[in-house]
Amino acid sequence: MARSIKNTIVTAKVEATVGVDALPTGAENAVLVSDVSITPLEAQAIGRNLIRGYFGGSEQLVGPSSVKISYTVELAGSGTAGTPPAWGQLLQGCAVAEGVLATPARVEYMPVSTGLKSLTQYYYDDGVLHKALASMGNCTLSAKVGDRPVLRFEWTALDGGVAAVPNVTPTLTAWKKPVAMTKANVVDVTFGATYAAGALTGGTTYNSTGLELNFGNTVNFTPMLGTETVDITDRESTATLEMELTAEQEVALMADVKANLTKSVALTIGTVAGNKIIVFAPAAQLTNPRKSELNGKRLIGYDLRLVPVNGNDEWRIVVL
Template sequence: MATRYIRNTAILAKIESTYGTDSTPTEGANALLVSNVSINPLSAANVDRDLVRPYMGASEQLVGPANIELSFDIELSGAGAAGTAAAYGPLLRACGFAETLSASVRAEYNLVTPVADSVSIYYFSDGVKHIAKGCRGTLSLKMSAGGRPVLSFKFLGLDGGVTAASPSALTLTGFKTPAVISEPNTGDLTFGATYTAATPTLTGGTGYPSQGIELDLGNAVNYTPLLGGESVDISQRQVTGKILLDLTAAQEVTFMASVKANTQQSLGLMHGTTAGYKVMIFMPAAQLINPSKSEVNGKLMIGYDIRALPSSGNDELKIVVH
């Protein structure tokens, strides 16, 4: 018997022009550079027949409405040239971001309501090809000191069938090698800054030493098996996160006052030093809650949970590639 390997996996994704209609992604134009992959190829609400007979024993289950669940990680990096769309841009769009390109300056990803975009995903698993259509999802972001900047995606999709197939050679040149989250590569977490799109930069504010940031987009992603119109929809989002800061005693007291006053302030992080390989995370109205204390190599660190709130609407989280 031939051995099959989990690492012999390839994933393609392409924006759909019509929801739920296979957009036929290709290895040359739509391949993804991924890690930490997983698939549930048939997440079904099975129906138990529960038959009564003159003897004990189980009844068969009927396969009910079913969808596909997929998850994978992608490195958060620049596109190689300022103003160029990120290779993972279609995935962000299917999670509720709109992509806006400013030539030679930036690619900006801003939240939208409602979420109209979707992707078709081909998941090759060592000789087997799973097709998921109408995919929408959510993501978490991890930019922790000493690690890679990573986007962790989770998608639901409509079952598009399964066949025995293997991918041809993948083109992955759109994915650039990220810089490690470190002092030379990454700025301080900055509170109270203003986002300047033309540059793009964070202007003003106060920076604090930290261990980075973790965020969860918090999309409510639901599969609805309507007769004649099954779909995957995003019905709500709540962006949350957490940080760990190195604060002086006076700074901790000031932050505690802000927590008690329900203060909202901007929060941003710049990563990268070379044009075309930079990424910015910005929240205009972040609320810190649930203060805690932690020990890191003997140092006292102060932690907070984050609630990223809309300021004028659809702006609670911005990702800028530049």
């Protein structure tokens, strides 16, 4: 009988001990995904290169191998301010700490360099279960006009085995509907604002097509004779945006580019408590200015290098 890609279920849970199966369930840990894919065995092929008196290849040996998984989830709040959203657990597998704070009630996500966490992920492919242990990954936040805000994940994991088992039944009620990226639902890209306790103050807002933020994690699978590990060993966070600028604004920002200046950048998605998200970077360096067009309008695009100020603070995602 034919199997269907629509009959895919992913579950994920933070591991208490790295590489030890955390046993994610459909009832508690199901992930609402789109654009999902898996490389169930990314193996190093070991050639034998045998010479046997005639032409022809030799079978290869399967060397060290890992699992690769990618998918997209929607960026929305939990519905209640101060309650972590369903995707918060996924961010913790990307070298990110989750903090639940009061006054006002909010959840903040910021990068970390120590105490990293890993996930166990179960990938049910219409009757075939792939177990991915010690999962660590990279994430890209995309919030572009005319689209839904999303988080795109790319995971590397240890192979926890494969088995023919029925799909679990997922409970997806924790996953809430995002707002559409429209004028009514956002406060557009703002340079020069200050963030404190769940609020942005000051700054200049620019007309843009939205923002993409790449965490920039370096994720490595390292096989050795005694161990196999997945590690995040570095991070260089970047972003991209395109804006409609006046002539004076374009000239002023070009001067900032040439002077290697940094400035804060922020974007607010949503207007209602329980589904409002602030993306904030305190020190963004604009680089690589470029010109583009949208329906005949001149736009100016930039790459942004998001650099730490005091360490592990190059960006934060605040859920209110």
